[in-house]
Amino acid sequence: MAADVLSTQKCPHCHSKTLVLDKKCTECGFPIEGSQSQQDTFLSKIKKARKRVQEVQSFVKWAISLLYFIGMLYIFIFLRLQVPWGAKWAGVMLGMPYITLGIIASRYKPSIIFMVALAFYLFTEIVLLQYLHLPVSLFNQLWAKITVASILIVGSIAAYYSDKLKQKTKIS
Structure with missing residues (x-):
């Protein structure tokens, strides 16, 4: 009798092992013992959550693309300018952290990385460029600075929301 109580079954939704006595999967929450309408409702909620995660991820991709864009812009513009090598070097060095942050954000916790990128962006635009005296500032206009900061x-908010939604619904 004790062996029957501890026997397991596979969840039809996530295929993880769960005890036979469990009414819901302990991993994903699928109502194993539920009616067909309860199971359909569960699957509908998961489908909506996945769609919402995909929608939110588009904002994350925009922000990652922005980091790559800013980095490449700094590098290409400063390499093409007819300025001393010191200024070219400074422009390239300003571009590299953005590309690096874009790579890190595409692989790890983007919500945190975007906040680091925002801090670096504000530091470079407000503090650093005043002391470097570079011949070109990429984002002179206030609207451009606001646009970059907003994206x-x-x-960051979209990445955080997406992570929370994935945790809540146990979407991988």
């Missing part, structure tokens, strides 16, 4: 903030 990084929205990307």
Whole structure:
């Protein structure tokens, strides 16, 4: 009798092992013992959550693309300028952290990386460029600075929301 109580079955939704006596899967929450309508409702909620995660991930991709864009812009513009090598070097060195942050954000916790990128962006635009005296500032206009900051903030919020939604619904 004790062996029957501890026997396991596979969840039809996530295929993880769960005890036979469990009414819901302990991993994903699928109502194993539920009616067909309860199972359909569960699957519908998961489908909606997956769709929402995909929608939110588009904002994350925009923010990652922005980091690559800023980095490449710094590098290409400063390499093409007819300025001393010191200024070219400074422009390339300003571009590399953005590309690096883009690579890290595409692989790890983007919500945190976007906040680091925003801090670096504000530092470079407000503090560093005043002391470097570079011949070109990429984002002179206030609207451009606000746009960059907004995309990084929205990307950070979207990445955080996406992570929470995945945890809540146990979407991989």
